[in-house]
Amino acid sequence: MxxxxxxxxxxxxxxxxxxxxxxxxxxxxxxxxxxxxxxxxxxxxxxxxxxxxxxxxVRDYVFAVIPLFILMGAFMSHSPAARYLFDVARLVARRLIGGLASATVFANGIFGAVTGVSVASAAIFARIAVPEMVARGYDKKLALGTVAGSSVLGMLIPPSLLMILYGVLANVSIGTLFIAGIVPGVLLALVYVLTITAIGVARPERVGRPARPGRIATASPTSSSSAATEPTGTGCSSPALPTARTTVEDVSAARTMVRALPIGALIALVLGGIWLGWFTPTEAAAVGASGAFVVAVGYGMRTRAIVSAFRESAVSIGSIMLLLIGAQLFSRTLARSGLVTEMTNRITDSALSAGMVVLLFVVVLIVLGAVLDSSSILLIMVPLMAPVVTSLGLDPIWFAIIVIVAVEVGLLTPPFGMSPFAMSAVLGDRATVGEIFAGAMPFVLAMLLTLGLLAAFPPLVTWLPSLLG
Structure with a gap:
């Protein structure tokens, strides 16, 4: 043969x-x-x-970045960090139309910067934000869709597991990818907020009633169980979600900000250290994991949660390393067969423009996203796409961000979008997968709009990395 x-x-x-x-x-x-x-x-x-x-x-020094960033995310996931970030975001966004939903977007984006895993963000904020929004009269589908949509920010705002995988598979600088993801991540968050605002202007009843200025609903981060009661509000439908496990109390803005300050400092240290050249991505991952441990313990993480974080990290690391070995073996097989070279030559010699080739790849990625998880898509497609992109003279950093956004669309699309299923597992019979998919549709459209902007204006991706020299 x-x-x-x-x-x-x-x-x-x-x-x-x-x-x-x-x-x-x-x-x-x-x-x-x-x-x-x-x-x-x-x-x-x-x-x-x-x-x-x-x-x-997986013996290369750069591979250490994967387990360290996974461990960093695990420590943060086992602490009340998400709760504190949500309080701060709610304080900042309280005067916006649909402020609670916008706060969820902001908090999820920041939380993504310390976890890098979209599914984890979806599960955590399903517990925190959805009951809050429904209790304040938000439409149930909008509440579910806001959490599902904003969860994808965790893979775009660095540090991101998908960026690490892409960098390893395509031999692209992981540190540069981290910096390149900042502007697109902020842009996507802003497009989400504009989407929520537009919904609130067109259908005020879907965004509930605004909270009284100066008052923030807070919850004990350690509370894990309480009776579920039927919430009131115009947007609620059966089966009902429980009301938020919160008490309304006066909390000073200063105290709210101070509680979340260690998280902001950790993010600034990790990303700033990479940007300023203090750390390599691997060293930054080590600093991030150590810092996350200190912050999480300071927030009250105890021995059982520490053991659980290490156990979950070990399972994730083993799975990802096995996937990476398989992907590298598959890449060598394709390279030895000459298939990648032949495909690259044919595309280069064809009448297709570079833009048409990128569009074709994006369509394939979105279709695959409906049936495969994000990591699997990268492992299969990057060995095929990266050589073609190089031969066309396209910026590999720009293309990497385009790929990650396109792949993330799949997290929200049926039939197998991972974020809605993760939320459904947390909420149980209080929300169906169909309701979550339906609620996420406006955010899918927002992602496609953002993807179009990034494709049409590459400096949105390349400008910040260019400052690194």
Whole structure:
């Protein structure tokens, strides 16, 4: 069999296995082994290639950034950081139309800067923000959609797990990707706020009643259970969500800000350290993990939560490293077959413009996002796309952000969007997956608008990294 045909067989085998429900890591390994066997015709040579990839695949110093940032996010997820950020965001956004929903967007974006995982943000803010909004008369679907939509900010505002994966797979600077994600992340958050404001102007009843100025509803971060009662408000529908487990009290703005100050300081230290050249991304990840541990313990994280954070991190790290090894093995198979080179040459020689090629890739990514998780899409598609982008002379940093935004759209789209399912798991029968998907649709449109702006105006992505020299 010709080498090019072997590469095609490997790609088809991979997608077939994924469609059949085989875990993506095993699908990558099986497709790669099949391709290598057909290319070499020798079990011994295939074993040598696989062992070299496994041994050398994740030994590079840069790979330490993955477990360290995952650990940083785990510590923050096991602390009341999200609650404190929500209080601050609510204070800042209280006079906006739909201020509580806008506060959720702001808080979720900042929380994403210390976790980097969208699904975790969706689950946490489903507990915190959705009951608050429904209790204040917000439309239930809008409340659900706001949390689902803003959760994707965690993958765009650095540090982001998807940025780390993309940087490793495409050999692009992770630190530069982190800096490049700041402006697009802020832009997406602002587009979300404008979307909420537009909904509030057109349908005031969907954003409830504004809270009295100077008063902030707060909750004890340690409260984990209380009786659920039927909330009142114009936007509530059955089955009802519980009212927020909160008491209304006067809290000074200074105290509210001070409680969240350590989180802001940690974010500034990690990102500022990378920007100013104090740390490499790996060193920044170590500083972030250590700082997150100190902050979380200061917020009240105890031994059981610490053990749980390490356990969850170990599971995530093992899964991601296995995926990365499989992806690198698959990349070597495609490179050895010559398929990537042939595809690059054909696209370069075709009549398609660079813009049309990027549009084609974006459409494919969005379609895949409806059936695969974000990490799996990157692991499959980046080895195919990155060489083409390089041959077309496109900015690899700009394209990386375009890819990440396109992939994140899939987190909110049916049938398998991960964020709605994570929220459904937390809320149980109080909110259906269908309601969450429906509520997220305005935010999907907002993401597509933002994606169009980033594609039309590349400096939105490249300007900040250019300041690094």
């Amino acid at each position: 010709a080498d090019l045909a072997v590469g095609g067989v490997a790609v088809v085998a991979l997608f077939a296995l994924v469609v059949l429900g085989v875990p993506i890591a095993f699908s990558l390994f099986v497709a790669s082994l099949l391709g290598m066997l057909l290319l070499t015709g020798s079990v011994e040579q295939t074993a040598v290639l696989v062992s070299n990839t496994v041994l050398g695949g």
